[in-house]
Amino acid sequence: MQVNGKPYRTIWPTADHAVEIIDQTRLPHEFVTVRLENMRDAERAIRDMWVRGAPLIGVTAAYGVALSMRHHASDAALEASCGVLLAARPTAVNLRWGVERMRAFLAPLPEAERAEAAWREAARIADEDVEINASIGRHGAELFRAMREAKQRDGRSGVVNVLTHCNAGWLATVDWGTALAPIYAAFDAGIPLHVWVDETRPRNQGASLTAWELGQHGVPHTVIVDNAGGHLMQHGLVDMVIVGTDRVTARGDVCNKIGTYLKALAAHDNGVPFYVALPTPTVDWTLQDGVQEIPIEERAPEEVTHISGLCEDGQVRTVQVTPQGARAANYGFDVTPARLVTGLITERGVVKANAGAMEALK
Numbered sequence: 001m002q003v004n005g006k007p008y009r010t011i012w013p014t015a016d017h018a019v020e021i022i023d024q025t026r027l028p029h030e031f032v033t034v035r036l037e038n039m040r041d042a043e044r045a046i047r048d049m050w051v052r053g054a055p056l057i058g059v060t061a062a063y064g065v066a067l068s069m070r071h072h073a074s075d076a077a078l079e080a081s082c083g084v085l086l087a088a089r090p091t092a093v094n095l096r097w098g099v100e101r102m103r104a105f106l107a108p109l110p111e112a113e114r115a116e117a118a119w120r121e122a123a124r125i126a127d128e129d130v131e132i133n134a135s136i137g138r139h140g141a142e143l144f145r146a147m148r149e150a151k152q153r154d155g156r157s158g159v160v161n162v163l164t165h166c167n168a169g170w171l172a173t174v175d176w177g178t179a180l181a182p183i184y185a186a187f188d189a190g191i192p193l194h195v196w197v198d199e200t201r202p203r204n205q206g207a208s209l210t211a212w213e214l215g216q217h218g219v220p221h222t223v224i225v226d227n228a229g230g231h232l233m234q235h236g237l238v239d240m241v242i243v244g245t246d247r248v249t250a251r252g253d254v255c256n257k258i259g260t261y262l263k264a265l266a267a268h269d270n271g272v273p274f275y276v277a278l279p280t281p282t283v284d285w286t287l288q289d290g291v292q293e294i295p296i297e298e299r300a301p302e303e304v305t306h307i308s309g310l311c312e313d314g315q316v317r318t319v320q321v322t323p324q325g326a327r328a329a330n331y332g333f334d335v336t337p338a339r340l341v342t343g344l345i346t347e348r349g350v351v352k353a354n355a356g357a358m359e360a361l362k
Protein backbone atom coordinates (compact mmCIF):
# COMPACT_ATOMS: atom_id res chain seq x y z
CA MET A 1 0.00 0.00 0.00
CA GLN A 2 1.05 3.62 -0.41
CA VAL A 3 1.85 6.03 2.40
CA ASN A 4 2.13 9.59 1.17
CA GLY A 5 2.65 8.19 -2.32
CA LYS A 6 5.45 5.73 -1.32
CA PRO A 7 4.87 1.93 -1.40
CA TYR A 8 5.11 0.15 1.95
CA ARG A 9 4.58 -3.23 3.50
CA THR A 10 4.02 -3.38 7.26
CA ILE A 11 7.18 -5.42 7.87
CA TRP A 12 10.33 -5.86 5.82
CA PRO A 13 13.86 -7.23 6.24
CA THR A 14 16.83 -4.87 6.00
CA ALA A 15 20.02 -5.55 4.03
CA ASP A 16 21.93 -6.11 7.31
CA HIS A 17 19.51 -8.77 8.59
CA ALA A 18 17.36 -6.74 10.93
CA VAL A 19 13.62 -6.22 10.45
CA GLU A 20 11.71 -2.98 10.18
CA ILE A 21 8.10 -2.40 11.14
CA ILE A 22 5.68 0.50 11.30
CA ASP A 23 5.03 1.47 14.93
CA GLN A 24 1.23 1.32 14.88
CA THR A 25 0.90 2.83 18.36
CA ARG A 26 1.99 6.15 16.83
CA LEU A 27 -0.59 6.22 14.05
CA PRO A 28 -2.50 8.18 12.83
CA HIS A 29 -0.60 11.16 14.18
CA GLU A 30 2.93 10.06 13.30
CA PHE A 31 4.32 7.60 10.76
CA VAL A 32 7.34 6.05 12.46
CA THR A 33 9.29 2.92 11.55
CA VAL A 34 11.17 0.86 14.13
CA ARG A 35 14.09 -1.53 13.75
CA LEU A 36 13.87 -4.98 15.38
CA GLU A 37 17.36 -6.36 16.05
CA ASN A 38 16.61 -9.57 17.90
CA MET A 39 13.92 -12.00 18.99
CA ARG A 40 13.14 -10.04 22.17
CA ASP A 41 12.45 -6.95 20.06
CA ALA A 42 9.99 -8.95 17.97
CA GLU A 43 8.30 -10.32 21.08
CA ARG A 44 7.97 -6.80 22.51
CA ALA A 45 6.63 -5.44 19.22
CA ILE A 46 3.84 -8.03 19.35
CA ARG A 47 3.12 -7.76 23.10
CA ASP A 48 3.04 -3.96 23.15
CA MET A 49 1.11 -3.86 19.88
CA TRP A 50 3.57 -1.89 17.79
CA VAL A 51 2.37 -4.53 15.32
CA ARG A 52 -1.03 -6.09 15.70
CA GLY A 53 -3.66 -7.92 13.67
CA ALA A 54 -3.59 -11.70 13.46
CA PRO A 55 -1.68 -12.25 10.18
CA LEU A 56 0.94 -9.59 10.96
CA ILE A 57 1.46 -11.05 14.44
CA GLY A 58 2.17 -14.42 12.77
CA VAL A 59 4.66 -12.93 10.30
CA THR A 60 6.42 -10.88 12.99
CA ALA A 61 6.79 -14.02 15.10
CA ALA A 62 8.27 -15.85 12.10
CA TYR A 63 10.81 -13.06 11.68
CA GLY A 64 11.39 -13.22 15.45
CA VAL A 65 12.46 -16.86 15.09
CA ALA A 66 14.70 -15.87 12.16
CA LEU A 67 16.31 -13.08 14.21
CA SER A 68 16.99 -15.50 17.07
CA MET A 69 18.69 -17.98 14.71
CA ARG A 70 21.26 -15.35 13.77
CA HIS A 71 22.48 -15.27 17.35
CA HIS A 72 21.99 -18.89 18.53
CA ALA A 73 20.89 -21.71 16.24
CA SER A 74 20.99 -24.70 18.60
CA ASP A 75 17.94 -26.91 19.25
CA ALA A 76 17.68 -25.43 22.74
CA ALA A 77 17.78 -21.87 21.39
CA LEU A 78 15.11 -22.68 18.81
CA GLU A 79 12.83 -24.14 21.48
CA ALA A 80 13.42 -21.23 23.85
CA SER A 81 12.72 -18.59 21.17
CA CYS A 82 9.56 -20.33 20.04
CA GLY A 83 8.37 -20.47 23.66
CA VAL A 84 8.97 -16.75 24.26
CA LEU A 85 7.22 -15.71 21.05
CA LEU A 86 4.25 -18.02 21.61
CA ALA A 87 3.56 -16.32 24.94
CA ALA A 88 3.47 -12.78 23.48
CA ARG A 89 -0.32 -12.67 22.87
CA PRO A 90 -2.89 -15.42 23.43
CA THR A 91 -5.79 -15.10 20.99
CA ALA A 92 -4.57 -14.89 17.38
CA VAL A 93 -3.84 -18.44 16.25
CA ASN A 94 -1.63 -17.06 13.48
CA LEU A 95 1.07 -16.52 16.10
CA ARG A 96 1.16 -20.24 16.85
CA TRP A 97 0.87 -21.04 13.13
CA GLY A 98 3.86 -18.83 12.23
CA VAL A 99 6.04 -20.11 15.05
CA GLU A 100 5.15 -23.78 14.44
CA ARG A 101 5.84 -23.46 10.73
CA MET A 102 9.28 -22.01 11.46
CA ARG A 103 10.04 -24.67 14.08
CA ALA A 104 8.98 -27.55 11.79
CA PHE A 105 11.03 -26.12 8.92
CA LEU A 106 14.18 -25.45 10.96
CA ALA A 107 14.33 -28.39 13.38
CA PRO A 108 15.50 -31.00 10.79
CA LEU A 109 18.25 -28.68 9.40
CA PRO A 110 21.89 -28.68 10.59
CA GLU A 111 22.58 -25.79 12.97
CA ALA A 112 24.96 -24.11 10.53
CA GLU A 113 22.22 -23.78 7.91
CA ARG A 114 19.44 -22.53 10.16
CA ALA A 115 20.12 -18.79 10.15
CA GLU A 116 19.99 -18.38 6.37
CA ALA A 117 17.14 -20.84 5.95
CA ALA A 118 15.07 -19.12 8.65
CA TRP A 119 15.47 -15.78 6.96
CA ARG A 120 14.26 -17.17 3.64
CA GLU A 121 11.32 -19.00 5.24
CA ALA A 122 10.12 -15.90 7.13
CA ALA A 123 10.27 -13.92 3.87
CA ARG A 124 8.29 -16.70 2.14
CA ILE A 125 5.60 -16.51 4.84
CA ALA A 126 5.40 -12.73 4.36
CA ASP A 127 5.13 -13.04 0.57
CA GLU A 128 2.46 -15.72 0.89
CA ASP A 129 0.43 -13.45 3.16
CA VAL A 130 0.41 -10.76 0.45
CA GLU A 131 -0.75 -13.29 -2.19
CA ILE A 132 -3.42 -14.72 0.09
CA ASN A 133 -4.85 -11.30 0.88
CA ALA A 134 -4.90 -10.24 -2.76
CA SER A 135 -6.90 -13.38 -3.44
CA ILE A 136 -9.29 -12.66 -0.54
CA GLY A 137 -9.75 -9.24 -2.15
CA ARG A 138 -10.65 -10.73 -5.54
CA HIS A 139 -13.22 -13.13 -4.06
CA GLY A 140 -14.69 -10.51 -1.75
CA ALA A 141 -15.00 -7.91 -4.52
CA GLU A 142 -17.54 -10.21 -6.21
CA LEU A 143 -19.83 -9.72 -3.19
CA PHE A 144 -19.68 -5.96 -3.76
CA ARG A 145 -20.45 -6.40 -7.44
CA ALA A 146 -23.46 -8.58 -6.63
CA MET A 147 -24.68 -6.22 -3.92
CA ARG A 148 -24.40 -3.23 -6.23
CA GLU A 149 -26.38 -4.99 -8.95
CA ALA A 150 -29.05 -6.09 -6.46
CA LYS A 151 -29.43 -2.53 -5.20
CA GLN A 152 -29.67 -1.16 -8.70
CA ARG A 153 -32.29 -3.77 -9.65
CA ASP A 154 -34.34 -2.60 -6.64
CA GLY A 155 -34.04 0.98 -7.83
CA ARG A 156 -31.79 1.96 -4.93
CA SER A 157 -28.50 3.87 -5.04
CA GLY A 158 -25.63 1.75 -6.36
CA VAL A 159 -23.31 2.81 -3.53
CA VAL A 160 -22.51 -0.20 -1.35
CA ASN A 161 -22.35 0.66 2.36
CA VAL A 162 -20.17 -1.71 4.33
CA LEU A 163 -19.49 -1.69 8.05
CA THR A 164 -16.24 -2.93 9.55
CA HIS A 165 -14.95 -3.33 13.10
CA CYS A 166 -11.40 -2.85 14.42
CA ASN A 167 -8.61 -2.88 11.84
CA ALA A 168 -8.33 -5.80 9.47
CA GLY A 169 -6.67 -3.76 6.77
CA TRP A 170 -3.16 -3.76 5.36
CA LEU A 171 -1.83 -2.65 8.73
CA ALA A 172 -3.09 -5.92 10.23
CA THR A 173 -1.35 -8.02 7.58
CA VAL A 174 1.76 -7.65 5.42
CA ASP A 175 -0.29 -5.96 2.69
CA TRP A 176 -3.91 -5.51 1.49
CA GLY A 177 -5.56 -6.73 4.70
CA THR A 178 -8.31 -9.30 5.09
CA ALA A 179 -11.63 -7.49 5.71
CA LEU A 180 -10.39 -4.42 3.84
CA ALA A 181 -8.90 -6.37 0.90
CA PRO A 182 -12.33 -6.79 -0.78
CA ILE A 183 -13.03 -3.12 -0.10
CA TYR A 184 -9.80 -2.04 -1.79
CA ALA A 185 -10.36 -4.46 -4.68
CA ALA A 186 -13.94 -3.29 -5.23
CA PHE A 187 -12.96 0.37 -4.91
CA ASP A 188 -10.05 -0.04 -7.35
CA ALA A 189 -12.45 -1.76 -9.77
CA GLY A 190 -14.65 1.33 -9.74
CA ILE A 191 -17.53 -0.03 -7.63
CA PRO A 192 -18.96 2.89 -5.65
CA LEU A 193 -18.77 2.16 -1.93
CA HIS A 194 -18.65 3.75 1.49
CA VAL A 195 -17.27 2.28 4.72
CA TRP A 196 -18.72 2.73 8.22
CA VAL A 197 -15.71 2.47 10.54
CA ASP A 198 -16.39 1.39 14.14
CA GLU A 199 -14.04 3.37 16.39
CA THR A 200 -13.29 0.13 18.35
CA ARG A 201 -12.67 1.11 21.93
CA PRO A 202 -10.59 0.80 23.96
CA ARG A 203 -7.57 1.06 21.65
CA ASN A 204 -9.49 2.67 18.78
CA GLN A 205 -7.96 0.61 15.99
CA GLY A 206 -10.92 1.62 13.79
CA ALA A 207 -10.76 5.35 14.44
CA SER A 208 -6.98 5.55 14.29
CA LEU A 209 -5.83 2.81 11.91
CA THR A 210 -8.73 1.85 9.61
CA ALA A 211 -9.72 5.48 9.04
CA TRP A 212 -6.06 6.34 8.37
CA GLU A 213 -5.43 3.63 5.83
CA LEU A 214 -8.76 4.11 4.03
CA GLY A 215 -7.92 7.80 3.85
CA GLN A 216 -4.48 7.07 2.38
CA HIS A 217 -6.18 5.02 -0.35
CA GLY A 218 -8.95 7.56 -0.97
CA VAL A 219 -11.79 5.24 0.07
CA PRO A 220 -14.90 7.15 1.30
CA HIS A 221 -15.54 6.35 4.96
CA THR A 222 -17.20 7.63 8.13
CA VAL A 223 -16.05 6.86 11.68
CA ILE A 224 -18.88 5.94 14.07
CA VAL A 225 -19.00 5.11 17.77
CA ASP A 226 -19.07 1.40 18.51
CA ASN A 227 -22.73 1.37 19.44
CA ALA A 228 -24.02 3.07 16.27
CA GLY A 229 -24.07 0.01 14.00
CA GLY A 230 -27.43 -1.36 15.13
CA HIS A 231 -29.13 1.98 14.55
CA LEU A 232 -27.64 2.29 11.06
CA MET A 233 -28.76 -1.22 10.16
CA GLN A 234 -32.33 -0.52 11.32
CA HIS A 235 -32.42 2.40 8.91
CA GLY A 236 -31.12 0.47 5.87
CA LEU A 237 -27.77 2.26 5.89
CA VAL A 238 -25.60 -0.88 6.02
CA ASP A 239 -25.64 -3.34 3.08
CA MET A 240 -23.12 -5.74 4.56
CA VAL A 241 -20.65 -6.19 7.39
CA ILE A 242 -17.12 -7.48 6.79
CA VAL A 243 -14.75 -8.12 9.69
CA GLY A 244 -11.45 -9.92 10.13
CA THR A 245 -10.74 -12.60 12.70
CA ASP A 246 -8.05 -13.86 15.07
CA ARG A 247 -9.23 -17.46 15.13
CA VAL A 248 -11.98 -19.49 13.49
CA THR A 249 -12.86 -22.91 14.86
CA ALA A 250 -13.34 -26.04 12.75
CA ARG A 251 -17.14 -25.56 12.94
CA GLY A 252 -16.98 -21.87 11.94
CA ASP A 253 -17.19 -19.94 15.23
CA VAL A 254 -15.36 -16.63 14.76
CA CYS A 255 -13.23 -14.84 17.33
CA ASN A 256 -12.53 -11.17 16.65
CA LYS A 257 -12.09 -7.84 18.43
CA ILE A 258 -14.48 -7.25 21.33
CA GLY A 259 -17.84 -5.96 20.06
CA THR A 260 -17.88 -8.04 16.88
CA TYR A 261 -20.51 -10.38 18.34
CA LEU A 262 -22.89 -7.49 18.99
CA LYS A 263 -22.52 -6.37 15.36
CA ALA A 264 -23.31 -9.91 14.21
CA LEU A 265 -26.45 -9.98 16.38
CA ALA A 266 -27.63 -6.64 15.00
CA ALA A 267 -26.87 -7.78 11.45
CA HIS A 268 -28.84 -10.99 11.99
CA ASP A 269 -31.81 -9.08 13.40
CA ASN A 270 -31.84 -6.75 10.41
CA GLY A 271 -31.15 -9.25 7.62
CA VAL A 272 -27.75 -7.70 6.86
CA PRO A 273 -25.14 -10.19 5.52
CA PHE A 274 -22.27 -10.65 7.97
CA TYR A 275 -19.01 -11.79 6.33
CA VAL A 276 -15.69 -12.70 7.90
CA ALA A 277 -12.51 -12.43 5.82
CA LEU A 278 -9.57 -14.65 6.71
CA PRO A 279 -6.51 -16.43 5.42
CA THR A 280 -6.84 -20.19 5.96
CA PRO A 281 -4.00 -20.24 8.56
CA THR A 282 -6.50 -18.43 10.84
CA VAL A 283 -8.59 -21.62 11.11
CA ASP A 284 -7.76 -23.55 14.28
CA TRP A 285 -8.72 -27.10 13.28
CA THR A 286 -8.14 -28.32 16.84
CA LEU A 287 -11.10 -26.36 18.29
CA GLN A 288 -14.88 -26.64 17.84
CA ASP A 289 -16.72 -24.48 20.39
CA GLY A 290 -15.23 -21.01 20.09
CA VAL A 291 -16.98 -19.54 23.13
CA GLN A 292 -15.69 -22.24 25.44
CA GLU A 293 -12.32 -23.00 23.91
CA ILE A 294 -10.68 -19.87 22.46
CA PRO A 295 -8.42 -18.05 24.95
CA ILE A 296 -9.56 -14.42 25.22
CA GLU A 297 -6.88 -11.83 25.88
CA GLU A 298 -7.40 -9.54 28.87
CA ARG A 299 -5.34 -6.39 28.69
CA ALA A 300 -4.48 -3.64 31.17
CA PRO A 301 -7.48 -1.78 32.67
CA GLU A 302 -5.72 1.52 31.89
CA GLU A 303 -6.66 1.01 28.23
CA VAL A 304 -10.30 1.45 29.35
CA THR A 305 -9.88 4.10 32.04
CA HIS A 306 -7.68 6.28 29.84
CA ILE A 307 -7.72 7.51 26.27
CA SER A 308 -5.00 9.04 24.08
CA GLY A 309 -5.33 11.66 21.40
CA LEU A 310 -3.91 14.67 19.66
CA CYS A 311 -4.26 17.85 21.67
CA GLU A 312 -4.71 21.32 20.26
CA ASP A 313 -1.05 22.13 20.91
CA GLY A 314 -0.05 19.28 18.56
CA GLN A 315 1.07 16.93 21.37
CA VAL A 316 -0.33 13.40 21.79
CA ARG A 317 -1.47 12.95 25.40
CA THR A 318 -3.26 10.35 27.47
CA VAL A 319 -6.10 11.46 29.73
CA GLN A 320 -8.28 9.64 32.24
CA VAL A 321 -12.00 9.28 31.42
CA THR A 322 -13.20 7.43 34.53
CA PRO A 323 -13.40 8.59 38.16
CA GLN A 324 -10.24 8.00 40.15
CA GLY A 325 -10.21 4.41 41.41
CA ALA A 326 -13.00 3.10 39.13
CA ARG A 327 -12.51 -0.57 38.32
CA ALA A 328 -12.32 -1.52 34.66
CA ALA A 329 -12.27 -4.84 32.78
CA ASN A 330 -10.61 -5.11 29.39
CA TYR A 331 -11.58 -8.20 27.39
CA GLY A 332 -9.89 -7.95 24.01
CA PHE A 333 -11.99 -10.32 21.91
CA ASP A 334 -15.35 -12.07 21.69
CA VAL A 335 -16.72 -15.01 19.76
CA THR A 336 -19.48 -14.88 17.15
CA PRO A 337 -21.20 -18.26 16.79
CA ALA A 338 -21.12 -19.74 13.27
CA ARG A 339 -24.92 -19.47 12.93
CA LEU A 340 -24.60 -15.66 12.75
CA VAL A 341 -21.97 -15.73 9.98
CA THR A 342 -23.20 -15.46 6.38
CA GLY A 343 -19.91 -16.59 4.85
CA LEU A 344 -16.14 -16.82 5.22
CA ILE A 345 -14.19 -14.95 2.54
CA THR A 346 -10.92 -16.87 2.10
CA GLU A 347 -8.15 -17.03 -0.48
CA ARG A 348 -9.89 -20.14 -1.83
CA GLY A 349 -13.29 -18.52 -2.23
CA VAL A 350 -16.35 -17.78 -0.08
CA VAL A 351 -17.56 -20.72 2.00
CA LYS A 352 -20.28 -21.23 4.60
CA ALA A 353 -19.22 -21.20 8.24
CA ASN A 354 -19.87 -24.87 9.03
CA ALA A 355 -17.74 -27.98 9.37
CA GLY A 356 -18.91 -29.53 6.10
CA ALA A 357 -18.28 -26.48 3.92
CA MET A 358 -15.01 -25.72 5.67
CA GLU A 359 -13.61 -29.14 4.66
CA ALA A 360 -12.76 -27.42 1.35
CA LEU A 361 -10.27 -25.20 3.23
CA LYS A 362 -8.16 -28.05 4.64
Ligand code: MRU
Nearest residue numbers: 052053054168172178244245257
Ligand atom coordinates in the same frame (compact mmCIF):
# COMPACT_ATOMS: atom_id res chain seq x y z
O1 MRU B 1 -5.92 -6.41 19.17
P1 MRU B 1 -5.64 -6.33 17.70
O2 MRU B 1 -5.54 -4.95 17.17
O3 MRU B 1 -4.49 -7.21 17.29
O4 MRU B 1 -6.94 -6.97 17.05
C1 MRU B 1 -7.03 -7.10 15.67
C2 MRU B 1 -8.33 -7.66 15.22
O5 MRU B 1 -9.21 -7.94 15.99
C3 MRU B 1 -8.47 -7.94 13.75
O6 MRU B 1 -9.81 -7.80 13.35
C4 MRU B 1 -8.02 -9.38 13.48
O7 MRU B 1 -6.74 -9.61 14.00
C5 MRU B 1 -8.02 -9.69 12.05
S1 MRU B 1 -6.67 -8.89 11.24
C6 MRU B 1 -6.67 -9.19 9.61
